[in-house]
Amino acid sequence: MDLAVPDWIFHNDVLVLAATADSTGALEITRSIGARRTGADRIRIYLPVPESLHFLNLAADLGRVSIVCGRPRDYRSIQLKAEGARPVATTAEDAAAVARYRAELGPALEGAGIPSEIWDQLISREVVTVEARLSSSWEQTPGANAGTRLDGGAG
Amino acid sequence: MSWTLQAIKGALEGVFPSTLATTGRDGTVNLVFVSQVHHVDDDHVAFSEQFLKRTLDNLIANPRAQAFVVDPTTARQFRVDLAYVRRETEGPTVTRMRAKLEGIARATGMADVFALRAAVVCRVTGIRPVGVSAAPGPERARPTRVPAARHLGDVADAIASAEDLAELTETLLGALSDRLGYRHAALWLLDDASSSLLAVGSRGFPESGIGGEIALGDSLVGQCAATRVPIRISALSRERTYARAARAGARDIAPPGLPDAESFLAVPLVAKRRALGVLVVESRTRLAFDEEDEATLRLVAHLAGASIALLHGGGEAPTDAPIRVRIYEEDDSVFVDDEYVVKGTAGRLLGVMLALARERGRFELTNRELRLDPRSKLSPLNDNLEARLLLLRRRLEERSPRLRVTSVGRGRLRLELDADFTVERIPSGGA
Structure with a gap:
């Protein structure tokens, strides 16, 4: 399945957060240090540890995650739903993507009026790479199209 | 912890x-x-x-x-x-x-x-x-700005000493800056005739902006006056388009404001539940104002509002200004002097009372008359009229000091108006 996912959400001026829930309904949100598409229906997110450990525990139950990608400078945002989320080994490519994201997000935030100096203090240096299979994508930018499914599936 | x-x-x-x-x-x-x-x-x-x-x-x-x-x-x-x-x-x-x-x-x-x-x-x-x-993070938060009572006293003295509006404006803005540290401030007053706010004084802005105009309900200042609640924003650069748009939409004179403001706080000047104007402070620092600033400025604004009401002769709307009633037929929502009052059956009943007053000069009427008027559209089985009328009376008490419905005996009502009135009916699907 090749989802209609715009490229901009993988740029380094985009905030990425993920949420998961287990079978009891327990919820957890965590920040991701960027995101990378690794196949037609594959996405990798980079979760800081230790602050994402509970997230990883909950995700291990059902493997479902929801990922929001938002660009602060113009409020564009997309929500991705994914399944089969599981930790995978961090490759050199992943590490490079995380390093670029760390370096470039702060200035991008400043341009959008968000204090960049706090960015480094928000995230731990260590990350766990999680890969998941994309199942749907949704427009979230405020406006008439908010909530519209982008990949043509049933909403 | x-x-x-x-x-x-x-x-x-x-x-x-x-x-x-x-x-x-x-x-x-x-x-x-x-x-x-x-x-x-x-x-x-x-x-x-x-x-x-x-x-x-x-x-x-x-x-x-x-x-x-x-x-x-x-x-x-x-x-x-x-x-x-x-x-x-x-x-x-x-x-x-x-x-x-x-x-x-x-x-x-x-x-x-x-x-x-x-x-x-x-x-x-x-x-x-x-x-x-x-873990403890860097403590960048500024200390809360709780003013010393003596400084608030100085501001109150300055307001009380003013003999006219011009002096009040100057002393108020001066005291805000000198005694309370709000170095970028503007005072807006409501112009009843045009339903807009006019900037009558400012301090600490690149351009004074005096004479700048904002329609009631427009922008943050207009919303503050229309709703009579404070509005506080802590990172205006995230809303930078707001500032640009506010300037683009201004009339002939650019309103007072910092082009690079980060924090914004507007508090309404209110007397007898009626908005008289808005006091605005701005800062180039993010998160410059918190709820303590809001409380301080509410206090100052109330004092200034009371003083302006006195200077204007009691703060009543001009007696010759007609009471403006607007009824949206789509849901029978009623606005009096641009203030939302009520909708649904209670709003429809007020519309019927105003129609009877206009058509027949009847300001007193009975519940029975209201029930029989087809415009009331009451259910013949259980119209719940008394409850609707009680709701209407309460809402008018809260929202409309110049138009009231009072009880004058069992099943009898009186429509009381402090001035002549106009009724504008907006058809369904209208603006």
Whole structure:
């Protein structure tokens, strides 16, 4: 399945957060240090540890995650739903993507009026790479199209 | 350490985008960015229901939720566990959230897009600091600005000593700057004739902007006057389009303001529940104003409002200004002097009373007459008329000092008006 996912959400001026829930309904949100598409229906997110450990525990139950990608400078945002989320080994490519994201997000935030100096203090240096299979994508930018499914599936 | 909403209030100011997660009946997680996390009280927050249909559906199905917020002053982030309580369409929480959201929306020409439908109120069940930020962060938060009583006293003296409006404006803005440290401030007064606000004084801006005009309800200043609630924004550069749009939409004179303001606080001047104007302070620093500033300026604005009312001869609207009633036929919502009063059956009944007053000069009438008038559209089985009339009377007492409905005996009512009146009926589908 090749989802209609715009490229901009993988740029380094985009905030990425993920949420998961287990079978009891327990919820957890965590920040991701960027995101990378690794196949037609594959996405990798980079979760800081230790602050994402509970997230990883909950995700291990059902493997479902929801990922929001938002660009602060113009409020564009997309929500991705994914399944089969599981930790995978961090490759050199992943590490490079995380390093670029760390370096470039702060200035991008400043341009959008968000204090960049706090960015480094928000995230731990260590990350766990999680890969998941994309199942749907949704427009979230405020406006008439908010909530519209982008990949043509049933909403 | 147990965290409280009060302790993380900086994280609710919207400087850093917040997110909200819910789950559906099938366990699917939904995660959205939210524009406002409104601090309702020590145990509750509210979210603006704009584009949150799925979130609201989820909360009704499964009331558990979690918000993820960042305090930019301390570089701490928090997971806030929540339980859905209710959806509110009116009341003080909705009024405050709507004033802020619609003020920005109108200034940016996005009023149709950003209309607040309701507030989604949740109880906070837990607050957890996230990872590295659980450790003490850099303490960048400025000390709370609680003014010394003697400085407030000086401001009160300055207001009380003014003999006319010009002197009041000068002494008020001077005292705000010199005694309370608000170096960028403007005073706007409502012009009844044009239903707009005029900038009558300013201090600390590149251009005075005196004479600048904003329509009642437009932009943040106009919303503050229209709703009579304070509006506080802590990171205007995130709303930079607001400032640009506000300037583009100005009339002949650019209104007073800092082009690079980060913090904005507007408080209404109110006397006898009527807005007389708006006091605005700005700062180039993010998160410059908190609820203590808001309380201080509310106090100053109330003093100034009372003083202006006295200078104008009691603060009443001019006796020759007709009472303006606007009725939207789509839902029978009624506005009196641009103030929303009531809708539905109670609004329709007021419309019938005004029609009878206009057509027959009848200001006293009986419940029976109201029941028999076909325009009332009351159910012949159970019209609940007394309850509707009680609601109408209460709403008019709260919202409309110049138009009242009083009881003059069992089943008898009197329509009391302090001036002549006009009624504008807006057909369904009209503006």
